[in-house]
Structures are given as C-alpha cells and as structure tokens.
Amino acid sequence: MANLSSNLLLVAFILYLVAIPFFGGAIRQKKGLQKEKSFEKWAKIGITITILGFLSQLGFFITRWIVGGHAPLSNMFEYTAFFGMCLVLAFILIYFLYKTSVLGLFVLPIALLVIAYASMFPREISPLIPALQSYWLQIHVSTVALGEAILAVSFGSGLIYLVKAIDQSKRSKSTTWLEVIMYSFVAIIGFVVITSGFAISDYKATYNYIDKNDAAATMEYSMPALFGPHEWEIVNKGDFEPLLEVPAIINAKKLNTVIWSLGAGLILYILIRLIIRKRIGALLQPLTKNINLDLVDEISYRSVLIGFPVFTLGGLVFAMIWAQIAWTRFWGWDPKEVWALITWLFYAAFLHLRLAKGWHGEKSAWLAVLGFAIIMFNLIAVNLVLAGLHSYAGS
Amino acid sequence: MKEVKCECGHVNPHGTVLCESCGITLIEEKAQGKLHDMRYEGSARRSQTYNKTIIDKIWNFFSSVKVGVWLIVVTLIASALGTILPQEMYIPTIMTPAEYYEDQYGWFGKLYYQLGFHNLYSSWWYLVFIASIGVSLVICSIDRVVPLYRALKTQRVTRHDSFLKRQRLFGITHAENIDETFEKVKGNLRAKRYSIREEDGNILAEKGRFSRWGPYVNHCGLIIFLIGGMLRFVPGMYIDDIVWIREGETKLIPETDGQYYLENKGFTLEVYDKDKDNQAFSEAIENAGMVAKNYQSDVILYKKIGDSVAGEEAKLEKVKEYDIRVNEPLKFEGFALYQTEYKLDELSSMSFNLVNKSENEPLGNLKIDLNEPETKYDLGNGYSVEIMSYFPDFEFNDDGEPRTKSRVPNNPAFVFKMLTPDKPDGEISFVAIQQTVEPFGDNEYQMKFAGIETKDVSGLTVRKDLTLWLFAVGGFIFMVGVAQGAYWNHRRIWIRRKDNEIWVSGHTNKNWHGLKREIGMILDGSGIHEPEDQLQDE
Ligand code: HEM
Numbered sequence: 001m002a003n004l005s006s007n008l009l010l011v012a013f014i015l016y017l018v019a020i021p022f023f024g025g026a027i028r029q030k031k032g033l034q035k036e037k038s039f040e041k042w043a044k045i046g047i048t049i050t051i052l053g054f055l056s057q058l059g060f061f062i063t064r065w066i067v068g069g070h071a072p073l074s075n076m077f078e079y080t081a082f083f084g085m086c087l088v089l090a091f092i093l094i095y096f097l098y099k100t101s102v103l104g105l106f107v108l109p110i111a112l113l114v115i116a117y118a119s120m121f122p123r124e125i126s127p128l129i130p131a132l133q134s135y136w137l138q139i140h141v142s143t144v145a146l147g148e149a150i151l152a153v154s155f156g157s158g159l160i161y162l163v164k165a166i167d168q169s170k171r172s173k174s175t176t177w178l179e180v181i182m183y184s185f186v187a188i189i190g191f192v193v194i195t196s197g198f199a200i201s202d203y204k205a206t207y208n209y210i211d212k213n214d215a216a217a218t219m220e221y222s223m224p225a226l227f228g229p230h231e232w233e234i235v236n237k238g239d240f241e242p243l244l245e246v247p248a249i250i251n252a253k254k255l256n257t258v259i260w261s262l263g264a265g266l267i268l269y270i271l272i273r274l275i276i277r278k279r280i281g282a283l284l285q286p287l288t289k290n291i292n293l294d295l296v297d298e299i300s301y302r303s304v305l306i307g308f309p310v311f312t313l314g315g316l317v318f319a320m321i322w323a324q325i326a327w328t329r330f331w332g333w334d335p336k337e338v339w340a341l342i343t344w345l346f347y348a349a350f351l352h353l354r355l356a357k358g359w360h361g362e363k364s365a366w367l368a369v370l371g372f373a374i375i376m377f378n379l380i381a382v383n384l385v386l387a388g389l390h391s392y393a394g395s
Numbered sequence: 396m397k398e399v400k401c402e403c404g405h406v407n408p409h410g411t412v413l414c415e416s417c418g419i420t421l422i423e424e425k426a427q428g429k430l431h432d433m434r435y436e437g438s439a440r441r442s443q444t445y446n447k448t449i450i451d452k453i454w455n456f457f458s459s460v461k462v463g464v465w466l467i468v469v470t471l472i473a474s475a476l477g478t479i480l481p482q483e484m485y486i487p488t489i490m491t492p493a494e495y496y497e498d499q500y501g502w503f504g505k506l507y508y509q510l511g512f513h514n515l516y517s518s519w520w521y522l523v524f525i526a527s528i529g530v531s532l533v534i535c536s537i538d539r540v541v542p543l544y545r546a547l548k549t550q551r552v553t554r555h556d557s558f559l560k561r562q563r564l565f566g567i568t569h570a571e572n573i574d575e576t577f578e579k580v581k582g583n584l585r586a587k588r589y590s591i592r593e594e595d596g597n598i599l600a601e602k603g604r605f606s607r608w609g610p611y612v613n614h615c616g617l618i619i620f621l622i623g624g625m626l627r628f629v630p631g632m633y634i635d636d637i638v639w640i641r642e643g644e645t646k647l648i649p650e651t652d653g654q655y656y657l658e659n660k661g662f663t664l665e666v667y668d669k670d671k672d673n674q675a676f677s678e679a680i681e682n683a684g685m686v687a688k689n690y691q692s693d694v695i696l697y698k699k700i701g702d703s704v705a706g707e708e709a710k711l712e713k714v715k716e717y718d719i720r721v722n723e724p725l726k727f728e729g730f731a732l733y734q735t736e737y738k739l740d741e742l743s744s745m746s747f748n749l750v751n752k753s754e755n756e757p758l759g760n761l762k763i764d765l766n767e768p769e770t771k772y773d774l775g776n777g778y779s780v781e782i783m784s785y786f787p788d789f790e791f792n793d794d795g796e797p798r799t800k801s802r803v804p805n806n807p808a809f810v811f812k813m814l815t816p817d818k819p820d821g822e823i824s825f826v827a828i829q830q831t832v833e834p835f836g837d838n839e840y841q842m843k844f845a846g847i848e849t850k851d852v853s854g855l856t857v858r859k860d861l862t863l864w865l866f867a868v869g870g871f872i873f874m875v876g877v878a879q880g881a882y883w884n885h886r887r888i889w890i891r892r893k894d895n896e897i898w899v900s901g902h903t904n905k906n907w908h909g910l911k912r913e914i915g916m917i918l919d920g921s922g923i924h925e926p927e928d929q930l931q932d933e
Binding site for chain 2: 002067068069098122124125126127129130131133134136212247249294295298301302305306308309312313316317320324325326328329330332333334335338339341342345346348349352353355356357382
C-alpha cells in the first residue's frame with residue numbers, strides 16, 4: 001500500500017506534466033478565431049488530464065492516510081505535497097469560473113515545482129507526537145493549504161499579467177524583477193536537480209564540529225560542504241574540505257544546501273539565457289498574446305477574494321482554536337503564527353489598496369507576487385530557519 | 396450645515412456629490428471625469444465635508460484608508476522584526492536575557508535586546524499601532540456606513556441621464572416593441588435572482604446589496620476581537636499558572652479560592668515502539684531515535700465541602716476522574732488543566748540502614764519521605780535516629796556552609812543523630828549522596844544507604860480565560876463579514892426608456908467580467924445591445 005501510494009503521486013506528477021502542452025495547444029488554437037471546436041477540444045483534454053492527475057494525487061493522499069493512520073499533513077513533505085494538490089484544485093476551480101487555458105500553462109508548472117520540492121524532504125511516514133494528535137491537525141492544516149493555494153492562483157494570474165504587460169523591448173526595473181521571479185523558479189529546479197543528483201550518487205560526508213553550546217557534535221552532509229560547520233574536522237579522510245567556516249549559530253548544512261541550489265539555479269539560468277538569447281519573460285510573452293489583461297487582473301483579484309476568507313479561517317481561526325486546546329493559549333507569538341498574521345495583514349492591505357485606492361492592473365499584480373513570496377517564506381524559511389513550536393523542521 | 400435640495404425634490408445632506416435619489420451631480424468639481432466614482436455612491440461623508448476643528452482633523456486622519464493601509468503595513472513590518480530572533484518567552488532561563496542575546500547572537504543580539512525587540516509584541520509602541528488600527532477601523536466605518544446606507548436606501552429607479560451615462564457599463568439601443576422587450580428582460584432578470592423595481596416603465600434591477608455591508612460587519616468583528624484583547628488586562632479575566640503534583644499527591648489547585656484539589660494518580664510517558672506500533676513508522680522511528688507518543692496524567696478532581704479552619708485538613712468530595720493528555724485538558728468551572736510539563740523519576744524516598752561499622756549488621760531500617768521527612772525515627776531495641784537538618788537540594792554556599800538550593804529533593808543531604816544504647820548522647824553524621832562526613836571524629840555507627848524510590852511529577856498549566864467568548868464572537872462576526880463581502884457582489888442594472896431608445900447602465904462593486912457576462916445573458920435575444928465597457932478602450 002505504501003508503494004501504491006508513492007506510485008500514485010508519481011502518476012499525478014506525470015499527468016500534470018502531460019496536461020501542460022494541451023493548455024499550450026489550446027491557446028495556440030485560439031489565434032484563428034475563438035470558439036473554434038479544436039481549441040475547445042485541446043482545453044478539454046488538458047483539463048481532463050489535470051483532473052485525472054488530481055484524482056491520482058488524492059489517491060496518494062488517501063492511501064497514505066490509511067497506511068499511517070493519520071492524515072498525511074504532519075511533516076514538510078506531506079504538507080508541501082498537499083499544498084501542491086490544493087494548488088491544482090484551486091486552479092481547476094478557477095478554471096471553471098473563467099475558462100482561461102493560459103492559467104493552466106502558468107499554474108500547473110508552479111504546482112509541479114511545489115511537488116518536486118516536497119519530494120526532496122524525508123518521505124517516510126512518521127508517527128504523530130502528542131501535540132499533533134488531534135483532529136484539528138486535519139482541519140487546520142488542510143484549510144490553510146487550500147487558502148494559500150487559492151491565493152497562489154492569484155500569483156499565477158498576476159504573473160501572466162506581468163509577462164504580458166511588461167515591455168520587453170527595453171530593460172527596466174520591471175523586466176529585472178520579473179527575471180528575479182523566473183530565476184527563483186529555476187533555483188527550485190536547481191535545488192531538485194542537485195539534491196536528487198547527490199542522493200542518487202549516495203554522497204555522504206561527516207564532520208565533527210563545536211555547536212553553539214560549545215559542545216562537540218557531528219553533522220552529516222549529503223552534498224559536498226562548501227560551508228563547513230563551526231571548527232569543523234573531517235571524520236573520514238579524503239572527504240571534501242569545506243571552503244569556508246560559519247559561526248556556530250548558523251546551521252552550516254542548511255546554508256550549504258541553499259548555496260548549492262542558488263548556484264545550480266544560476267548556472268541553469270545562465271544556460272537558458274545563452275540558449276534562448278533573451279529574457280525568460282520575453283520567451284514567455286508570446287504565450288500571453290491572446291489574453292485579455294483585464295480578465296487576468298480580475299482573476300487575480302477574485303482569487304484573493306476567494307482565498308482570503310479561507311486562509312483566515314484555516315490560518316487564524318482554526319489555528320487559534322487548536323492552539324487553545326493543545327498549547328493552552330490561542331496565540332503565543334510563535335514565528336509561524338506571526339507569519340500567518342503577516343500574510344493575513346498583507347492581503348488585507350491588498351484588498352484595501354485595490355478597493356479604496358484603485359490599485360488595479362500592474363500594481364495589483366506585483367502585490368500578488370509579493371503575497372506569494374510571503375507565503376513561500378512562511379513555508380520554507382520559517383519552517384527551516386526560524387523554527388519554533390511548529391517546526392516540521394527536518395533537515 | 397445646510398442641506399441640499401435636488402431638482403428631483405430629494406433633500407440631501409451637506410456634502411453630497413451625487414443626489415441620493417436621482418443621481419444627478421450636485422457638486423460638479425468632485426464629480427469630474429468621464430465616469431462617476433461610485434465607491435460610496437457619491438454620498439456625503441463627514442471626512443470629505445468638514446475640515447476645520449481639531450476633531451475634524453483627527454477624524455479625517457483616521458478615516459482615510461491610506462492611513463489605515465499604512466498602519467497595517469507598519470504593523471506587518473514590525474511583526475516581522477519580532478521573528479528574527481526568538482522572543483524572550485522562548486529563550487531558556489539559564490541566564491538573564493541580556494546575557495543570553497549577546498552570548499548567542501553577538502552584537503546583533505545585543506542590539507536586538509537593547510532596542511527592546513526581545514519583547515516586541517508587548518511593547519508600548521506595538522500596542523499603539525494595534526490600537527490605532529482599532530481606532531481607524533471604528534472611525535472609517537462610521538464615516539462611510541451611514542451615508543452609504545442612506546444612499547442605497549433612498550435611490551430612485553429613474554436616474555438622471557447624466558448619472559446613467561457616466562456609469563462604466565453603458566449603452567443605448569433603438570427599439571420598436573419596447574414593452575415586449577421589457578417583459579422578456581424582466582423574466583431573465585428574475586431568473587438571475589435580481590430584485591426588480593419599476594417606476595414610469597423604467598427598471599432598476601439589483602442584487603447582493605447586503606454584500607456592501609460585509610466590510611462593516613467584518614470590521615465590527617475585528618473591533619470586538621480587539622476589545623477581547625484589552626479585557627485581558629483586567630485582573631481576574633485571565634489566569635496563567637502552573638501546578639506541579641507528584642504521583643500520589645493531592646494538591647490545592649492555585650487560583651481556585653481553595654475550592655478545588657487535584658490528586659495525581661500517576662504520570663505516563665509513552666514513546667513509539669518500532670516493533671509494536673504501526674510498521675509504517677519503523678523507518679521514521681529509526682531515524683529519529685525516540686518519538687514521544689503520549690504524555691498523560693491520571694488525576695482525580697476534588698471539591699472542598701464545608702468550611703474548614705486554616706490548618707485543618709480540608710474535607711474533599713470527588714468531582715471527577717480524568718486522564719489529562721496533550722490536546723485533552725481537564726475542564727471545570729471555567730478552568731482548564733493542561734498537560735504541559737513533567738519530570739520523570741524525582742527522588743521521593745530514601746532508605747538507610749543503621750549499622751555498627753565493625754559488624755556491618757543492620758540494626759534497623761528507616762525510610763525517609765523526602766518531601767515530608769519526620770524528625771525522629773524509632774528503630775526499636777533502643778535504637779533511634781533523629782534528623783537534625785535536612786537539605787533537599789544540597790550544595791555548599793560560598794562560605795563553605797551547607798544549604799539547600801530549592802525545596803525539590805534533587806540532591807538530598809541530612810545531618811543525622813544516631814541514638815544507640817551504648818551511645819545515648821548520640822553520634823552525629825552528615826550524609827549526602829555518595830558522601831559521609833563525621834564532623835566530631837570517627838563514629839562507631841553509620842547510616843548506610845539502602846535504596847531510593849522515585850516518582851514522576853506532572854506539571855499542569857492552570858488556565859482560566861474569561862475573555863475567550865469575546866474572541867470567539869469577534870472571530871465569528873469577522874468571518875461572516877468577509878464571506879459576505881467576498882463571495883457576493885452588489886450588482887445593479889438600470890434600464891430606462893427614453894422615447895424609442897433604451898438606455899442600459901450597469902454597476903457592480905467588483906468582478907466586472909461577471910457582471911458583463913450576466914448582462915450578456917440577460918439581454919440575449921431581447922434585441923437590446925450589450926452595454927459598452929467605457930473603461931476599456933480596446
Ligand atoms: C487588520 C485590519 C483590517 C482588516 C483585516 C480589514 C478587512 C477588510 C476587508 C476584508 C474588507 C473588504 C474588502 C473587499 O471586499 O475587497 C475591508 C474593506 C474596507 N476596510 Fe478594512 N480591514 C482592516 C482595517 C481597516 C482599517 C484600519 C481601515 C481604515 C482606514 C479600513 C477601512 C476599510 C474600508 C474603507 C473598506 C471598504 C469599504 C467599501 O469600500 O465598501 N479597514 N476591510
């Protein structure tokens with residue numbers, strides 16, 4: 001059953017991958033003239049495959065739930081994969097509201113990246129510590145993930161807006177920032193490639209070091225150590241000698257992984273730029289040719305409107321109820337809680353700017369990007385770096 | 396101030412831009428541009444009308460959404476700053492916070508501490524920001540909700556030409572059979588659940604007006620929530636205490652006015668077992684080493700009956716038995732007891748044998764309850780032992796004198812006086828773990844260590860929070876309000892006949908595509924053209 005579960009996830013991944021070109025076909029067909037039969041056919045195939053992929057991933061989720069005896073939402077892998085699934089669900093939902101194929105072309109790749117990223121974390125089924133043994137785990141975490149996923153669709157359509165609206169004929173602040181977004185996608189690919197590469201080659205190196213409490217400790221790296229831990233010493237002769245040493249309060253291994261990923265991302269990015277000979281934003285621009293800017297703007301806003309209440313319910317209301325039961329107080333200024341509050345305040349500001357100050361179009365699209373960056377920060381950095389009570393941590 | 400009478404006869408409050416009833420422009424300079432700004436229906440808001448006194452200025456400041464957004468953004472950034480380093484409440488208490496931040500994080504930690512960021516969320520300036528958001532919420536809502544209510548309530552079906560023309564969606568169609576067309580359109584509007592009002596053959600179709608109140612409802616919820624937060628500071632509303640109870644012990648629960656007692660029958664710590672628990676976990680357990688499965692205190696709650704004089708043993712009546720686990724607190728009378736801490740294997744008793752050093756035969760045995768030692772133990776046959784001093788948590792102070800660090804028996808030490816038939820004055824000996832000191836020369840008798848017993852201790856958080864219901868009510872109202880504003884929109888369609896023209900205007904507070912699509916379906920087949928989107932140039 002555990003095997004079946006993993007396979008279902010793989011199948012889902014492949015189906016999402018296959019669906020993307022169909023959405024590509026759908027927008028190409030649109031050029032001729034709308035409502036052409038063949039265009040609808042492409043889009044229909046695309047969305048059908050997406051739904052099949054979603055069902056397969058749902059199968060992964062359910063079988064894993066059965067095997068583990070608890071909802072698979074209890075560590076970084078499980079949560080992130082679930083977030084990917086919600087992203088697809090949110091896309092399907094919004095697709096049926098607005099029927100825009102180009103959304104699939106942008107949102108599905110993001111979902112793929114999210115799932116690939118998730119798979120880099122330890123995947124074994126882990127037992128629940130006492131604090132997590134509550135049905136609120138399922139209620140709270142799944143609602144948060146769904147809310148964040150709907151908000152992420154707003155990022156997807158905001159991105160489409162920017163790709164289309166930004167003038168690529170000359171270099172500007174906007175083109176640069178757009179490339180920063182593109183680079184972050186590439187860096188995630190870099191992370192996935194590097195992590196799986198070293199995992200396949202089974203790279204291991206161990207170092208003794210002095211931790212921040214001045215105690216001797218060891219750290220096992222699964223990538224060559226560019227950054228060694230505080231006062232490192234090589235355990236097995238012949239292992240890679242770290243180039244730099246970091247102070248004890250910094251987790252050298254995590255920093256090392258981040259630097260490797262950013263580096264790999266940079267190389268990939270440069271390669272892509274050398275091959276296509278223009279900005280990635282410019283490469284993608286033709287895909288958005290037939291899209292109505294007003295429409296994507298509205299999709300972006302609508303997703304925030306739909307997602308904001310869901311996020312509030314999951315990330316604040318349910319979170320507070322559970323915290324009151326598990327931790328004796330509904331609010332404790334734990335970093336994860338604070339970042340949920342920040343996310344919430346941010347989207348509240350977004351709605352006010354939009355409604356009362358008339359921030360539409362490009363400004364609103366940039367805000368959607370920033371909102372997603374905050375969500376990702378909460379998912380990645382807060383879990384891995386600021387780790388408090390919520391730390392799914394892992395390594 | 397003067398009121399403004401419109402040519403349609405309606406009397407508007409001073410400051411109204413568009414007549415509440417017919418929509419004609421009353422203040423030309425505020426309604427410039429091709430399209431009307433319909434956000435507040437052109438109604439008279441206090442903040443847009445008066446700007447003389449100090450109160451006007453304060454009112455205007457807080458009613459501005461720009462200011463509101465700034466307050467939100469500043470609060471957001473401040474909140475983020477508080478997560479860079481752990482807050483004071485999360486750092487270990489091994490040293491003072493000042494030392495800890497510098498020791499762990501160097502100059503940055505020191506600066507962080509000096510700026511007060513280690514307690515950011517209870518700093519006065521953070522609370523001022525939150526309070527300002529609260530004030531802003533109240534003022535901006537009052538500023539808008541009353542005029543908006545008036546404008547929506549008094550609106551007429553037949554609107555002035557200039558009003559219709561300056562709507563974002565607007566179109567004119569020449570038509571012949573107007574009556575027939577209208578019937579058809581009305582049917583379609585009803586099918587789309589519009590409520591229809593008619594006047595002189597003109598139509599105002601409207602739906603989702605209640606969604607306009609969404610923001611005000613949710614702001615009310617937020618205000619109630621903030622009031623809940625303020626109530627926290629009222630003494631007695633919020634209790635946060637901890638009670639440590641040893642296994643077998645019955646203790647008064649603090650903050651219950653001497654009314655409730657709790658007995659700890661036993662504490663259990665369980666860890667996952669790779670062989671016995673779900674096989675799927677075995678890999679994870681192996682990687683993690685040890686994973687906790689359960690922390691549990693089995694307790695009995697008692698209530699005192701009758702009045703007992705101080706010092707007298709209270710008479711207790713059993714209320715209930717309960718197993719307190721994480722996520723399953725014991726609740727009674729507004730209190731909740733949570734499993735939050737524990738201490739395993741605290742020493743609870745020590746036993747000794749009295750021996751004659753030369754014979755090494757036990758002459759008698761005593762077992763000392765480390766939490767309630769007796770002063771004298773009679774061992775029979777003329778042998779007895781007195782405890783002259785007891786140091787539950789023994790250490791030497793700076794002057795080399797023995798003393799106790801705490802009342803917890805972490806490291807018990809005793810000064811014994813051994814009374815025996817041949818030494819009736821007794822011999823004195825100092826006994827601590829792993830050491831014996833005989834201060835007055837060699838003794839003949841000795842207290843020989845014979846064993847220990849340990850007990851677990853449960854640490855239970857005692858919590859009472861009389862403000863919770865306010866937070867719950869506030870949160871609920873907030874959710875209702877956001878859902879109301881987010882999942883419905885307020886759409887209006889005006890259809891007006893003018894000679895043999897039909898004028899159609901449409902307005903929505905959000906989601907114009909949705910409205911356009913809907914109008915398309917409503918007008919489909921009626922012969923009326925869909926109105927143009929005057930904002931879109933394409
Ligand atoms: C954390 C604080 C706040 C939250 C969560 C919040 C939430 C909201 C939400 C969800 C909406 C509806 C937006 C929409 O439907 O697009 C809204 C509308 C609004 N809020 Fe707030 N708000 C907050 C603070 C404030 C403050 C401080 C002000 C004062 C300046 C303010 C003024 C308004 C106004 C004027 C509207 C729009 C009313 C309308 O045009 O119909 N809000 N708020």
